[in-house]
Structures are given as structure tokens and as C-alpha cells.
Amino acid sequence: MADILIRCAFALGILTVLFYFFSVPLEGIFHFKLQYLSERIIYGFFAYFFVFELAALPLIFLKQPFSLLTRVWTAAMLIVVIISLLFIFVKKCGRIILDPQGKPFFSVICILLAAGFVAALMILSVCEKYIGWDPSYYLGTMNTTLLTDTMYQYDGSDGTLEKTINLRYALSAFYMQFTVLCKLLSIPVRPMAWFVMRPLCVMLSGIGVYNIGRTVSGGRTYLSAQLVLIWSVISLFWSGLHTTAYFMLVRGYEAKGYCANVVIPMVLCSCIALLGLRARDEKEQWKRLALVCWASVPVSMSSMAIVPSAVLILMLVLMLVDDKRLSNIIRAFVCVLPNLLIIGVYLLSKI
Amino acid sequence: MTTVTVHDAIIYYLGDGFWTILSLISILILLFRQRPSGRIRIILWAFFSVIILYNPISLKVITKAVEPLTYYRFFWILPGGIIITLALISLAYSLSNRFLSGMLVAAFFVFLSQAAVSFVSLPSFEIPSNAYELGNDIFQIEEAISNDKKTDMPVVAMPSPVQMEYRTYDAAVSSAIRKEVYQGMVKKEYTYTGKNKRRKAEYALGALLDGYRLIDSDKARKSLSVLGADYAISPRNGDIYQVLTDAGCVELVTTDSYVIYTCVAN
Numbered sequence: 001m002a003d004i005l006i007r008c009a010f011a012l013g014i015l016t017v018l019f020y021f022f023s024v025p026l027e028g029i030f031h032f033k034l035q036y037l038s039e040r041i042i043y044g045f046f047a048y049f050f051v052f053e054l055a056a057l058p059l060i061f062l063k064q065p066f067s068l069l070t071r072v073w074t075a076a077m078l079i080v081v082i083i084s085l086l087f088i089f090v091k092k093c094g095r096i097i098l099d100p101q102g103k104p105f106f107s108v109i110c111i112l113l114a115a116g117f118v119a120a121l122m123i124l125s126v127c128e129k130y131i132g133w134d135p136s137y138y139l140g141t142m143n144t145t146l147l148t149d150t151m152y153q154y155d156g157s158d159g160t161l162e163k164t165i166n167l168r169y170a171l172s173a174f175y176m177q178f179t180v181l182c183k184l185l186s187i188p189v190r191p192m193a194w195f196v197m198r199p200l201c202v203m204l205s206g207i208g209v210y211n212i213g214r215t216v217s218g219g220r221t222y223l224s225a226q227l228v229l230i231w232s233v234i235s236l237f238w239s240g241l242h243t244t245a246y247f248m249l250v251r252g253y254e255a256k257g258y259c260a261n262v263v264i265p266m267v268l269c270s271c272i273a274l275l276g277l278r279a280r281d282e283k284e285q286w287k288r289l290a291l292v293c294w295a296s297v298p299v300s301m302s303s304m305a306i307v308p309s310a311v312l313i314l315m316l317v318l319m320l321v322d323d324k325r326l327s328n329i330i331r332a333f334v335c336v337l338p339n340l341l342i343i344g345v346y347l348l349s350k351i
Numbered sequence: 352m353t354t355v356t357v358h359d360a361i362i363y364y365l366g367d368g369f370w371t372i373l374s375l376i377s378i379l380i381l382l383f384r385q386r387p388s389g390r391i392r393i394i395l396w397a398f399f400s401v402i403i404l405y406n407p408i409s410l411k412v413i414t415k416a417v418e419p420l421t422y423y424r425f426f427w428i429l430p431g432g433i434i435i436t437l438a439l440i441s442l443a444y445s446l447s448n449r450f451l452s453g454m455l456v457a458a459f460f461v462f463l464s465q466a467a468v469s470f471v472s473l474p475s476f477e478i479p480s481n482a483y484e485l486g487n488d489i490f491q492i493e494e495a496i497s498n499d500k501k502t503d504m505p506v507v508a509m510p511s512p513v514q515m516e517y518r519t520y521d522a523a524v525s526s527a528i529r530k531e532v533y534q535g536m537v538k539k540e541y542t543y544t545g546k547n548k549r550r551k552a553e554y555a556l557g558a559l560l561d562g563y564r565l566i567d568s569d570k571a572r573k574s575l576s577v578l579g580a581d582y583a584i585s586p587r588n589g590d591i592y593q594v595l596t597d598a599g600c601v602e603l604v605t606t607d608s609y610v611i612y613t614c615v616a617n
Contacts, residue, residue, distance in 0.1 A: 135519070140519055143522035147522040188482075188520075191483060231432050231436045306428065317396050320395055321395065
């Protein structure tokens, strides 16, 4: 058991580092203004999944072996890390500002407390034993992928050969990403789900809430940390089958958990900033929103229609309160374009 | 008269409604704490949310176009936990008296602890006993089938609790009964009245293995044959054991809670 747990902890650590490396090209190539570690990890996470989707989708639909995806993704990760290192050393990108803004000592105390609470939530989430038909299908799919070296060609729950690839699941490569990690780090599927996917969901949720705090408080660290602190307590006690807290602590190893707790809060984070409650840099916020939207389906198919709905609401509000109507419409359209295409493909497959 | 705690009130009378009400109050607090321009934006956001998502027409469209059970996910756009927290912090900092602010936050924590004396959101919380978070039964079943199997992918008829867990641990078996059948049984559809032979066999065997309904041994034999089951797993129950052994199944191994049979009917 200890051996598997050590590998799971290593997987969590390596993913966090990879998210940092994936955030560096965002700054170097696309001129994102990412300064704080929390911003780098969360936007690096979205960049990571977006790039993975680009690598995985063609291979899934060409019915290529899973081992090929593992090799392709290993190469892609190495390339991104090398590019990031070049940006870090040549262009001086990737810097992290550690100075807390406003009341430094109080801020550090608040951050430590918030981090402690999120860590406690991560540990609690690991101890949750829930399994239902949905996760049974997803983990069964991951296990079948490792066993048969195929992707989405067998039904995950019963192991029978599928007549066609089920687009409801195959359009998002979320589970294949973690299956690649299973293969690379020799971690069985269930420990990967319990000890990596679910705590990662809790950690990213905490970071997402922290970013929302930074947006609404104008960057004040102690307020953002207090937000995380109280949010983590509320999450623990918020019962109900459909709440975001439930999907984080109980069903955090499902893509839906990431949709409810990472994708949608980050879409809202950009929306809050763009609605001008505390807007700093409009262009930057649109870029961030675009990245989150483009990576939303790679993270979870549940985002397919929810994210465009949120962006549509944002666009309508901006049309009434902002002068730049046409540019806002174009930007919103660019943000949701991949989701619209995927909705189109999905609906066509149902006809 | 029985004493009712806040916890009881929330769980039994209000349920999730309590949080919905708290979220709405929080939105109002945030609304009044905003400048006029901010208020307009929040009101517009709420207005368009109702127009686009939270109305009966959208409900119909979304459930038809996507899937009936996915509509609730659109409520994630209103992240209640974050909204309540923002409102609380906003309210605490608006109070000029630090003591009052502290009291507000403390009262909230006390209220929460009353609201959920146990980890309500963690229904099956338990310290993991192994890295797979699995009970002994699944390990024993896997070992028995692995040692005995004659094909790469044997077909196994399993009760739903085993089926839910088994392939997440070992994918080298195929389930004889599809999950849709067990999901149907949860909705009290224990029998299938259509003409699909396979589906009929799945329902009959699923109902037997999950203990919903006993069937005669002839029907069990036919069902196992139609499904091509190499193995069957049943709870340790004398009646089910009798049906399956009369149907030609031979006991292979008995675990803490289940009996594993090889199916000679196939």
C-alpha cells in the first residue's frame, strides 16, 4: 500500500509542476499576465488539458492503440517542459510573485490556515468510499484501456465491444489523461482515482476560489485566503446530491466534479472581472476566459453546454452595460466556438 | 415532544432548500453591498440567467437535446458556497465593531456545526484499509476467477454491488448483466415485458442475484445460457444458492459475503 501511495503523491506533485510548466508558454507566447503561483497552476491546468485533447482526440477516433497516445503525450510533455525552460532562462518568464498584498503578516497566517484547511479537505476526500454506476463506468473504461490497449472501443462497465465510439464520453479525453499517468507511473486505476484525481480536484477548487477572491478583492491576499477558509468549511457541511461540494468531496474523481468545482468557478472568475466589478485588464480577462472555455470540454463533457450558457449571459449583460458591443460579441463567440462545434458533433451523432 | 435540533430541521424539513435560501440571502447581501453600477450588472446577470436557463422552456429544451438528468448541472453556474462566503466576509468587514464581526463569523461556525454534527456531505467516510479502497470480497472473487478461468475474458453474472466495483479493479472479465438493467431495478422495474431474449434473461438473473425476486431453476439455467455466463456470483443466501445449483451451477469458492459458481449450463 505504501508503495502505491508514494507513487500517487509523486503523481500529484508532478502534475502540479507540469501545470506550472504549461503556464509558462501562455506567458511567453500568448502574453498572459500570470504572476501568482495560484494563477499559474490553475491556468496551467487548463493549458495542459487543452494540449492533451489535441493530442488524444485524433488518436481516439483513428482507433490507434493507447500505448501510442502514451508515447505521443510523453514526447509532448518533454517538448513543453523544454520550451518552458527556454522561456524561463532566456526570456525570464515564469516568475512567481510571493509577496502577499495588503497586511503581509496577517496574509501569511491566513494563507497557511487556508492551505491547511484545503489539505484537510483533500485528506477527507481520500477517505470517502463512494462508488456508483457512473464512476464504475469511468474507472472501468480506464482499466479496459490499460488491459486492451484500445481507447473507447469497449464498454467500460461491462467490457463488451462497442459498435461505434460513444461520443458522449470520447469527445473529452479527461480519463485518458489519467490513464496515461497510470501507465507511466505504474499506478492502478482505483488508487489513481482515490488518491490523485479526487484530491487534485479539491486542490484545484481551492486554488480556483482563491483566484475568485483575488478578483473580487482587488488582489488582497488575506481576503482571498479567508474566502478559501470559510468556503472549505461550508463545503464540508453542505450536503445534497447535486451540490458542487458533493461533487468535489465525494465524486471528485469524475470529470463532472472538475466541471462543477474548477471549470465553472474559473469561468465565473473571468465573468466577474469582465463585468467590471473589479476589472483590471479587459484583454487579459478575455484571454483567460477563452483558455478556460477552450479547455472546458477536454476537462469535462458536462461543460459542453453549461460554459457557453454562462458566456452567453455574460455577453448579454456586457451588451447592455458596455459600449464595445461588437467586439464583445466576437470575443464571446471565439471563446465558445470549440464548445459549439462539439455540441454540433454530439447532436449530429444522436440523430 | 421530541427535541428537534437545527440539524434535524435542515436535514428533514428543509434539506437542500436551506442552502438555497441562504444562497439567495447572500446574493441580496452582495447586491446591497455593491455600488449602483455593480448592482445593475448583478440584476442583469440574474435576469438573463432566468431567461436563458432557469425556466420551464429551457428545462424542456435542455432535457430533450442533451439528457434529462443533466439539467441540475446548470445550477452550478450559481456557486452557492462561494456566494455565501463572499456575503459573510462582506458583512463581517462592513461592521465597524471588530467584536461584532468576530461574533458574526463565530456564530456562523457554531451554526454550521449544529447544522451538520456528522459529515453529511461524506456519506461513506472511512479510513482506507488498502490502496484500492476495496473490501476483501472483491480480492477473493478476483483470485478465484483468475485461477480458474479458461478464456481471456470470461463472462460473469454478478449482483450489482459486485458489478459496480469489480471492473474498476480488474477489467479482464465481461459482465453478463448490463448496468442499465440494474439501474432499471433501482426504479422498481424488476421484470422485462419486451421480446428481447437477452434483456429478458438479464432482468431475470439480475433480479435473482440482487435478491429482488426468486426465479425457478429452469429459468435461471436458460438465462445463464442466453447470456453465455461462465461464472455467476450470488450473495450467501440459501434460496438463491438452491436455484443456481439446481440450474447446473457448481460452487467454486465462498467468500465472506458471496458464493462464486462455475456455470455448466453454458
